[in-house]
Amino acid sequence: MSVRSDWIWMDGKFVPYDEANIHVLTHTLHYGLGVFEGIRAYQQDDGGGGVFRLKEHLMRLYDSAKMCRIDIPFELDVLHEACLETLRRNNLVEAYIRPLVWLGEGQMGLGARNNQVHVAVAVWPWGAYLGEEGMTKGISVGTSSFARHSVASVLQRAKVVGHYVNSILARYEANDNGFDEAIMLDATGFVAEGTGENVFVIKDGVVKTPSVTNILAGITRRTVIEILNRQGVDVQETLFGRDALYVAHEVFLTGTAAEVTPVRAVDRRAIGGGEPGPITRKVQATYQDALRGRVDWAKHYIARY
Known part of the structure; x- marks a missing residue:
């Protein structure tokens, strides 16, 4: 199952798939403190796309971040539109949507508190998860x-x-x-x-x-x-x-x-x-x-x- 698409939304702008990169010393890569969601979009009977319970998923993302003491630097409405626009940019009406929030590079160790918070939204086609x-x-x-x-x-x-x-x-x-x-x-x-x-x-x-x-x-x-x-x-x-x-x-x-x-x-x-x-x-x-x-x-x- 390939996760490749043309565009990924990162920190408020769209970047090509091959340029959606992070530093090797990204804090979350080492310690796992980050939050994410898994959401699906489906083709509707009129041929257009629709995301099921998008708002509820994003509300849980923000709740997860709050519990982990992570301040997401975008309002929920911004991420809501980012999910929809990422689907549009990639011309997908049946897709999996992955919002991800992570701590970037800058400091290491378990007590690091000042690393920049990053946000991305990626989408890709995904069929039946268990076949x-x-x-x-x-x-x-x-x-x-x-x-x-x-x-x-x-x-x-x-x-x-x-x-x-x-x-x-x-x-x-x-x-x-x-x-x-x-x-x-x-x-x-x-x-x-x-x-x-x-x-x-x-x-x-x-x-x-x-x-x-x-x-x-x-x-x-x-x-x-x-x-x-x-x-x-x-x-x-x-x-x-x-x-x-x-x-x-x-x-x-x-x-x-x-x-x-x-x-x-x-x-x-x-x-x-x-x-x-x-x-x-x-x-x-x-x-x-x-x-x-x-x-x-x-x-x-x-x-x-």
């Missing part, structure tokens, strides 16, 4: 030996650059063991999340998802809960162990990149009949329609360009 076949037939997942960060150790609600080392190692481990994705447990052994997704389980028509105590409260998670509620299905936000995954009738993952991805097996145990179930399919279809402006109650979530 097209996974979207239709479901993926296999394995529970990871890497636990989700404890709430006592990290800022759970912040999307911080350095937090994702754990997720990368969990994903490597899962792939090396023959799985498509990993599910991480929390420090006490309860199901937390995937490497970049939230988890939903369904048993006898009852839908459960881990509470936000020890996970990143995903924006797609929020949308899916709204979809289920509007379909007359209550969602229990609660604690459950991996055994709940093994005996579930349906399991699916949610995320901006992963969208709604069905799970067909957990730790080599088939889920349901080993294929996506009816609730998963209905949620997946409604979510895809919402992204493309076909669901009336969700149209206000779309920023057109």
Whole structure:
């Protein structure tokens, strides 16, 4: 998957892809203190583009920065337009959008406080994060030996650059063991999340998802809960162990990149009949329609360009 595009927005101006460079002594490159977002744009039925829940993603970016004591040197409205204009400049109507905030070079060490804050927005085409076949037939997942960060150790609600080392190692481990994705447990052994997704389980028509105590409260998670509620299905936000995954009738993952991805097996145990179930399919279809402006109650979530 290539991330190449023609233009990247950096610190208020557009620069060619090959000139969007940083210094080797960039503070965030060494210590991981930076924040980012992952957002998607979709082609609408009239041929134009639309970004789903752009404002909410940018609000979380600013919240993440605040928690990390980073002052973003642009107003939210400026970044909102930067995302849309970067898509326009690159002639993309189906794309992934990556706003990134980082600390530049100047000082080193953990106590550095005066390095310039930089902001960039990059966009690129990105298909199904966990594969097209996974979207239709479901993926296999394995529970990871890497636990989700404890709430006592990290800022759970912040999307911080350095937090994702754990997720990368969990994903490597899962792939090396023959799985498509990993599910991480929390420090006490309860199901937390995937490497970049939230988890939903369904048993006898009852839908459960881990509470936000020890996970990143995903924006797609929020949308899916709204979809289920509007379909007359209550969602229990609660604690459950991996055994709940093994005996579930349906399991699916949610995320901006992963969208709604069905799970067909957990730790080599088939889920349901080993294929996506009816609730998963209905949620997946409604979510895809919402992204493309076909669901009336969700149209206000779309920023057109």
